Amino acid sequence: xxxxxxxxxxxxxxxxxxxxxxxxxxxxxxxxxxxxxxxxxxxxxxxxxxxxxxxxxxxxxxxxxxxxxxxxxxxxxxxxxxxxxxxxxxxxxxxxxxxxxxxxxxxxxxxxxxxxxxxxxxxxxxxxxxxxxxxxxxxxxxxxxxxxxxxxxxxxxxxxxxxxxxxxxxxxxxxxxxxxxxxxxxxxxxxxxxxxxxxxxxxxxxxxxxxxxxxxxxxxxxxxxxxxxxxxxxxxxxxxxxxxxxxxxxxxxxxxxxxxxxxxxxxxxxxxxxxxxxxxxxxxxxxxxxxxxxxxxxxxxxxxxxxxxxxxxxxxxxxxxxxxxxxx
Numbered sequence: 390x391x392x393x394x395x396x397x398x399x400x401x402x403x404x405x406x407x408x409x410x411x412x413x414x415x416x417x418x419x420x421x422x423x424x425x426x427x428x429x430x431x432x433x434x435x436x437x438x439x440x441x442x443x444x445x446x447x448x449x450x451x452x453x454x455x456x457x458x459x460x461x462x463x464x465x466x467x468x469x470x471x472x473x474x475x476x477x478x479x480x481x482x483x484x485x486x487x488x489x490x491x492x493x494x495x496x497x498x499x500x501x502x503x504x505x506x507x508x509x510x511x512x513x514x515x516x517x518x519x520x521x522x523x524x525x526x527x528x529x530x531x532x533x534x535x536x537x538x539x540x541x542x543x544x545x546x547x548x549x550x551x552x553x554x555x556x557x558x559x560x561x562x563x564x565x566x567x568x569x570x571x572x573x574x575x576x577x578x579x580x581x582x583x584x585x586x587x588x589x590x591x592x593x594x595x596x597x598x599x600x601x602x603x604x605x606x607x608x609x610x611x612x613x614x615x616x617x618x619x620x621x622x623x624x625x626x627x628x629x630x631x632x633x634x635x636x637x638x639x640x641x642x643x644x645x646x647x648x649x650x651x652x653x654x655x656x657x658x659x660x661x662x663x664x665x666x667x668x669x670x671x672x673x674x675x676x677x678x679x680x681x682x683x684x685x686x687x688x689x690x691x692x693x694x695x696x697x698x699x700x701x702x703x704x705x706x707x708x709x710x711x712x713x714x715x716x717x
């Protein structure tokens with residue numbers, strides 16, 4: 390039985406706790422958070438509560454989940470690594486590259502594993518898209534278009550931290566980093582980023598448009614929004630043999646259309662599983678983390694993957710602020 394410590398008391402901390410309630414071979418044994426939400430989460434779970442890591446009994450758990458705001462990631466991960474516990478940390482890995490690199494180095498030096506919660510890789514629509522692209526089903530991809538957006542995050546978070554761009558990084562770093570990781574997973578390293586945004590006009594309504602040029606030649610257009618009602622995602626991947634589409638505002642499926650005539654000159658269509666699966670992407674993510682620890686196998690998402698996704702997000706932010714493209 391693996392024992393988990395959850396650090397944080399907000400929405401993601403509760404999401405992680407809900408997954409553990411479904412597992413037979415792992416459980417939450419404690420919550421750490423200085424905020425009243427953490428105390429309430431511990432009470433709801435009937436587990437131990439601590440206001441800080443300095444109060445923790447390090448022998449009482451095996452793995453730690455860092456579900457605290459981004460600016461605290463480095464401090465928390467480094468302290469946990471010093472005490473030789475494996476870590477699942479929520480995305481983005483950190484607010485700066487220096488912090489991310491320090492986190493990775495601390496874990497490597499202590500011999501502990503660090504996984505970052507880029508949960509999009511566990512959503513069936515995105516996994517199916519990866520399979521279809523890798524199989525060559527839509528040929529050589531030339532253009533990708535992605536959207537991810539909804540309304541501004543809840544304002545009752547710790548010190549309303551999403552509204553402080555020095556802490557959250559806004560849409561580029563906190564939201565679009567999901568799509569940057571997905572695109573890099575599909576197409577490899579990014580060569581150049583150019584972005585435009587409403588950044589600075591309001592700290593609660595933000596729309597960002599980013600264009601990514603990959604070394605592979607693919608061009609991707611990514612839209613991230615905290616200016617929409619109702620959260621949703623879309624992607625279109627246009628290849629030499631077809632178009633791959635997903636729209637969560639519609640059926641929540643992945644569809645493929647062959648644009649090259651075949652023997653009967655008709656359009657083919659295939660469907661991937663709907664998102665209404667028996668296991669949530671968050672459960673798949675946590676199960677992958679725990680199984681990788683138990684069986685000593687690689688993570689599906691590595692800390693270095695998260696570092697590179699952050700690098701793209703920071704480049705988009707830099708491009709927004711300077712009005713210039715940024716070479717990676």
